[in-house]
Amino acid sequence: MPLFEVETNSHIVITWAEDADAATAVVTENFPSDAVLRLTKRPRDTWVISKAALGIPSKTDPCQTARECLSRAEGDKVHAIRLYMKEKGVDLEQARKVIESNMVIGW
Known part of the structure; x- marks a missing residue:
């Protein structure tokens, strides 16, 4: 089955x-309220996202605690932030930054 990219x-x-x-x-x-702007049939059955295109440095340093919190929260960012705050004893802003940066590099 072909892979499509729909913007x-x-x-x-x-x-x-x-x-x-x-x-x-x-x-x-x-996404019923979205208008399709572009539809492309991908040439292969795999889709790759460049880290550089997303602004992610090639060397990443994921936080194991943040990843465990994301896993326990089943991907729920707000719940993961709360778990991280409790686990590490940090404030909301610090926890948000760590959780969000780990979500971007893929948990």
């Missing part, structure tokens, strides 16, 4: 679909 006014959606119409339907179903 809307608010999102970039990567989805497998039988054809372009089916890919558009996936986006319309999940």
